[in-house]
Amino acid sequence: MTFSRRSFLALLTAAAVTGMTASVSFADGVNVGDVIDKFTKIRSMSGEFVQFDYKGNQSEGTFAILRPGMARFDYRNKGGLNILADGKTVAVENRRLKTWDLYPLSRTPLNLLLGDRIDLTTGIIKYVVEKDGLIAVMLADQKTFGNSTIEIFFDKNTSELRQWTLLDEARRETTVVVHNLKVNTPLPKHVFRIPYKDIRERN
Amino acid sequence: MKHEEIDLSKRSFMKIAATLGATAALCPLSSLMLPDSALAEPMVPLRLFNPHTGETYSVELFSGSQWNKSGLLVCDWMMRDWRQKQVVNCDRKLYAALYVIQRKFNVSSPIAINSGFRSNATNRMLRGNSIARNGGRVTAESPAVNSQHLYAKAVDFSIPGVPVPVVSRYVKSLNIGGLGVYSTFTHMDTGRIRQWGRPI
Numbered sequence: 001m002t003f004s005r006r007s008f009l010a011l012l013t014a015a016a017v018t019g020m021t022a023s024v025s026f027a028d029g030v031n032v033g034d035v036i037d038k039f040t041k042i043r044s045m046s047g048e049f050v051q052f053d054y055k056g057n058q059s060e061g062t063f064a065i066l067r068p069g070m071a072r073f074d075y076r077n078k079g080g081l082n083i084l085a086d087g088k089t090v091a092v093e094n095r096r097l098k099t100w101d102l103y104p105l106s107r108t109p110l111n112l113l114l115g116d117r118i119d120l121t122t123g124i125i126k127y128v129v130e131k132d133g134l135i136a137v138m139l140a141d142q143k144t145f146g147n148s149t150i151e152i153f154f155d156k157n158t159s160e161l162r163q164w165t166l167l168d169e170a171r172r173e174t175t176v177v178v179h180n181l182k183v184n185t186p187l188p189k190h191v192f193r194i195p196y197k198d199i200r201e202r203n
Numbered sequence: 204m205k206h207e208e209i210d211l212s213k214r215s216f217m218k219i220a221a222t223l224g225a226t227a228a229l230c231p232l233s234s235l236m237l238p239d240s241a242l243a244e245p246m247v248p249l250r251l252f253n254p255h256t257g258e259t260y261s262v263e264l265f266s267g268s269q270w271n272k273s274g275l276l277v278c279d280w281m282m283r284d285w286r287q288k289q290v291v292n293c294d295r296k297l298y299a300a301l302y303v304i305q306r307k308f309n310v311s312s313p314i315a316i317n318s319g320f321r322s323n324a325t326n327r328m329l330r331g332n333s334i335a336r337n338g339g340r341v342t343a344e345s346p347a348v349n350s351q352h353l354y355a356k357a358v359d360f361s362i363p364g365v366p367v368p369v370v371s372r373y374v375k376s377l378n379i380g381g382l383g384v385y386s387t388f389t390h391m392d393t394g395r396i397r398q399w400g401r402p403i
């Protein structure tokens with residue numbers, strides 16, 4: 001059932017180049033364009049997350065998001081990672097090795113999750129599927145992100161963000177499930193400041 | 204001027220202190236006793252208002268029995284030296300105390316942060332202004348040369364709707380450190396236990 005639904009929707013979204021994606025609707029009238037629109041209109045978000053990586057490791061922590069382009073993930077386990085995005089750069093801190101890695105945000109699919117809008121007409125949406133009350137939207141852009149993709153899952157009824165799955169260049173999968181969400185609670189940009197001075201001294 | 208107070212037992216204070224102390228390795232809260240109700244009940248955000256900048260934030264300070272990093276950073280931002288544009292990590296015990304105080308008085312308006320971290324320049328300026336206002340005399344209300352504000356260990360605050368002496372008496376009962384009672388605000392710091400200012 002899921003497969004046939006998937007292929008049916010894949011067919012539908014094959015028409016994305018002609019700008020049809022925005023009008024993908026499910027039988028009960030839920031429109032994907034509306035779900036995405038509702039999501040990108042949320043200016044700030046915070047809560048807790050559980051992450052499952054390709055090695056089978058599970059970690060958890062707290063996160064905060066401020067559009068456009070700002071996010072922080074604080075992992076609870078000692079010696080784990082911290083991830084910061086300040087609107088331009090993604091900084092990943094490895095607390096065990098005491099190192100930082102920097103990437104341009106625009107080159108990571110995280111940019112799509114944190115952006116002001118997701119353009120439904122550019123063919124960036126590869127497919128939309130529905131399963132277990134969730135709507136999954138697969139986003140990819142070979143030119144910008146190479147083989148990395150992000151699949152974002154929304155609650156079908158409330159349009160609330162539930163999880164996302166990142167596939168990196170090497171096709172390694174990381175899933176982040178969010179809970180205890182607080183939306184549209186203002187946050188100062190200070191929360192997303194990357195400590196460049198410390199990074200220069202440390203690396 | 205009406206407020207309802209939540210009763211917090213000494214035993215429950217100790218319990219949370221132990222929990223936070225054990226998990227928040229970077230900052231054991233053993234010297235501050237947090238109430239059971241602060242963490243066991245549905246969490247409420249800590250609401251802060253900065254009368255100088257007009258900012259108001261609702262802060263998620265805890266995640267389970269641990270500190271929420273982004274919440275701490277929002278607090279640091281509200282405690283910043285806005286004159287010199289300096290933000291530092293302040294003593295978390297202050298934030299936990301503000302949270303406990305907010306829950307105790309159970310008021311809907313946010314806690315007003317009059318002054319948090321101060322750079323040397325700002326503290327000198329405020330001390331100079333205070334002395335000048337008093338005709339060149341140093342008074343009990345003049346910012347100290349060695350103020351705990353310089354070390355990000357002090358906060359001057361008030362709670363709209365709750366008289367300063369009432370707040371100050373509660374701060375005193377928490378035994379956090381320094382308590383200064385002023386006409387319009389309470390000074391609370393995590394230095395040595397001491398008290399000055401108006402009688403309460």
